[in-house]
Amino acid sequence: MPRSKERQVFVSVDWLAAHLHDDLCIIDARLVPPTESHSRGEGLYAEGHIPGAVFVHWRQDLSLNTKPVPNLLLGPEAFATKMGQCGVDAQTTVVVYDLGNVSWAARIWWALRYYGHEQVYVLAGGAAAWQEAGKPWTQAVVQPAPKTFIPQPRPAMRATRERVLAAVHDPATTIIETRRRDTISAAGGTVQGAYWLPSTTVFASQGAYQTLISEQELDGYLKQIGADRAPQLVAT
């Protein structure tokens, strides 16, 4: 399946630099992997960030951290409260950036879309590309005017444990394991029947940041795992 031309996920460094003074919500989502200190994201933000950006910590701000299953997406009311505090309503264009490894920014992109928000984009190359281009950088902290975010969940975008269990025995569903090899080993395996297509394959390193592989390369992998023919995909 070709890359869909009417869809836009990324905005460029030049585009964001030209629209810094528009009515955007820029979210700094920089975090380090969960095995390291969780406070580093705030530290990076304090040292400098894109002008106008607010810092959002996925684990602290947008996750349910209750046992026994931490790190799941916040429920609609709590998510709406946080987005409202960030100055996001239905008309707001949101641009999310992370270190440039398309991980935490993608998570917030997904969460906003899951709750029905269309105008959300990821800064291509993240903070690394922004700084490499010599664009403005500041320590000034902004306080966005609160807005009202009304969540409109799209259940089809999210798989529950029950749905994954059903998918294991459903030939119409292709399960895609996206974690790194060492993480899968450490966890004791993957969902039965899953095919491996990690984000480290889908996004290739380009200097200090990562970019999406070519349409042809991605298509090749998707055909090999049957994703192009599957009525339903589950990414895990």
Add this chain to the structure above:
Amino acid sequence: MSAAGVAMALYLHGYDNVAMYDGSWTEWHQDAGNPTDDLDTMLARSPVQPA
């Protein structure tokens, strides 16, 4: 978070049928009754990819 990146790439690629499971790091492995494959079994059915 890796699943979100792949889900985003698939969306950009034209796929509207992707559901993300955000419990794979924690929830799935907390119940030994959940069916799993080991790494080698998964790799054997998957395309060869960069290291």
